[in-house]
Amino acid sequence: MLSVGRRKIFIIDFPLNLDENAASEFEAPFEYLRSALYNPHRDGSLIRFPEYRMTTLGQNAKWWEAHRSRAALRSALQTTERYLATGETTEHRIFRFLPSNMIPDKSLYAFPKAGMTAFGILQSTFHEVWCTYFGNRIGAGNQRRYNASFVYLTFPFPEGLTPNIPVADYVDEARAVAIAAAAARLHELRESWLNPPDLMTRESEVLPGYPDRIVPKDNRGRKRAEEKHSH
Known part of the structure; x- marks a missing residue:
């Protein structure tokens, strides 16, 4: 469920690899999708959602599933209690931890293997400057957009603390410990500000x-x- 202003918006997400009969047992969301009208070209021309998905090249013909279900990401989330995430488009580049049973939608970048050290690096001023320089801006608000190809994959992580190295291999290294401690304190202060213990x-x-x-x-x-x- 998403909160958009004062509205609550639900994202329909069936379990993966269901056939149509099995998916239809989730009666309310299945029927909602089956009868939904879609405006793919933003020109007012409406088409039934299943028909659009089944007749459009490049779309997932299993119309009850997400267009891209990200099976590899879902599998990675099953191995951890939480993951790091940041919004694709936002003026202020904030990273935060989310519980692994909260599946990210397409508007989030997710980092399943990131620990507190990686959080500290990605939330650092160095990465912020890198995002601003190599990222782009989009939309009427001209907001900053995160881009994995041009931002994350090109960012010069400290040697020995790169994402391809398992956290367990550097968790006791002096730089990693210092970064993780500062990041943990930032996380604590942020959570206290968002949800004050006295309130x-x-x-x-x-x-x-x-x-x-x-x-x-x-x-x-x-x-x-x-x-x-x-x-």
């Missing part, structure tokens, strides 16, 4: 494996939550 409390979700719920303690907390979600 918010954490409650375990009913279903196991899901992240804790952030619940306002009183009216001040509810006001803070409303302000946060309005931006």
Whole structure:
């Protein structure tokens, strides 16, 4: 589910590799997609969504699935409790950890193997400057866009701390320890600012494996939550 202003928008995401009969057992979302009208050319010409997916070259003919399901990414997320993510298009380049059972959509870049050291490097001023110089801007707001090919894959990570090296191989290295400590402190301060302990409390979700719920303690907390979600 996404929060867009005060609206709640749900993303339909069926389990992978279902055939049509199995997918149809998820009755409400399946029927929504089956009867949905799509405007692929943004010109007002509507076509049934399944028909568009099945007759358009390059599209996934299994119309109930995501166009690109990213099976490799989903598999990588199953090996970790959380992953690092950043928005594709945003004016302020922020990286944050998300629980691995929260599948990223196409508007997020996800880094499943990134630990606290990688978080510190990617959130650093050095990477920020690199993003600004090698990235591009897009949309009416001329916001900055993250690009894996021109930004992430060209960024000069410190020698010995590059993404192709397993975290366990450098976790005790002096530079990695110092970066991770600074990053952990940044993470702690950021979370305290987003969810002040005097205003918010954490409650375990009913279903196991899901992240804790952030619940306002009183009216001040509810006001803070409303302000946060309005931006």
